[in-house]
Amino acid sequence: MTLVKEAPARPAGKRPAAAPAGRRGRRRENLAGYLFMSPWIAGFLLLTAGPMIASLYYAFTSYNLFTPPRWIGLDNFTTMFHDPRWQKSVEVTLKYVVVATPLKLLLALGVALLLAQKRRGEGLYRAAFYMPSLIGASVSVGFVWRALFSDDAIVDRTQKVFGIDVGGWIGNPDYVLYALVALSIWQFGAPMVIFLAGLKQVPQELYEAAEMDGAGPLRRFWNITLPMISPVLFFNVLLESIHAFQVFGSAYVVSNTYCGPADATLVYTCYLYQKGFKEAQMGFASAMAWTLVVAVALVTAVLFWSQKKWVHYEEAAK
């Protein structure tokens, strides 16, 4: 887990030995640093920090783009918490996150374990399994999904063979969210590749030693593989759940433009989009966005807190 945990600590300490010493040299290094960084600094101020402050302000106003924002205190938040469609969007999003993320990661880990055995064609399989992660977000695949889960299409007919007759999932409010879940699971390749890289770093001697001690495959998995790849697992859980909270395109494309039928796929960002860009309630939408930020921050904090209990960082892992 370099990404969040260790990387920030790395640039500490030694400045390049070649840097000219003395105050003038240091000042020159500072100037060079900030000049090279200037695109990022401008982007951070104009497109990240500034907008964050602005949207925090909007969250406490009534703002329709055409008249200046009007301060209304906590009204957006009280309206939001009592809004049945907002509640529905929270429910839909939580259901999506809780169902799609574990299933996707389970499949990713399973297939990674399969591919970690060196067999012929491993590289080819790895590439093929990864491909959906690149195209899955496209409108094209959204349309394909729509077609595959329509009435009389392949999924409908396959389930009929097993005596399940619910018709296509797209028009059915009880099922359409699971078509989106399936689309998310189909993109298991990205976390799989990360698992695979983690599995390759597990020292083979550990398995050999465990085998000599008579540990069966299940024991070896539970006592060696899982602890050894727990940092990678943590990274995948964090990234995938944060992404799942923000799903938008597939809900908008696979079901209809209103993320229906009957708000069945009204994911959080879809409602935010409707409020902000269809109804021009910029204040309300900003309040929604900040609530999402707080929710994601809480999930991140809980995950980081929990990692002490289950994530195993090998100090000298090679």
Added chain:
Amino acid sequence: MTTATTPVARGTSPRRRTGSLAWHIGALLVLAVVLYPVIWVLGASFKPSKDIVASLDLLPTKPVWANFSGLADGISGISVSSFFVNSLMYALLAVVGVVVSSSLTAYAFAKIGFAGRNLLFTMMIGTLLLPYHVLLIPQYVLFRKLELVDTLVPLVAGKFLATEAFFVFLMVQFMRALPRELDEAARLDGCGHLRTYWSIVLPLCRPAVITSAIFTFINAWNDFMGPLIYLNTPSKYTVSLGLMMFRDQEGISDYGSMIAMSLVALVPVIAFFMAFQRYLIDGMATSGLKG
């Protein structure tokens, strides 16, 4: 599944051969499920419109070209090629912006010892976890005030300002892994930072640059929310929005063209993937590991 962690035994015992067979059956099964939607869209684009959803044959019995020739008529008076030109413009600008701005920023983080570097680096990593949606509305308000809505500027401005933290991070990791002696020697020989960046560090970072460029191209090509919010004039639409026009028209007659265009829209992404899959997969893999 768990046996997968066992090191493969040497020699060919019968047990091993059964294991190998099971492995290939398992892998092929996953492959079939993964590839099905892609093969489906390939087959469907050659089927007559009315057969596309209902016919269970993966490939058409009698391939027809009607869907593709239907594309030539365009949609609502706009030629389909204009969507592709717009997407290409967007994607190429995004690639240039990300490569230039991210590599400069990464060089500063990795190779220059300036005051406040650790703090800024932590902030940069922090933006990776920030939900983009909190920026959506204020950015829209900003670009609207600047009268830049309905242009490509709001879509690519962030790319030129290194807001794609993932790529900055990727390049920082790569630059740190380069042998220190190389740029130190250059600095001792009197090279300025700009020279060191341009002639030493950047050429050595080619894999990270290529990875970032390809990912950026694909992300821009697939981008849906950005164009949906910022582009209003159909002649400026990207492929994603052009495709949505087919759907929103609700005409069954155009279903075939919609599927054909879906296929054509996938081609650049799949082609890039096939050409550069090693870079993409390695780039993805290292993001989760110690750099």
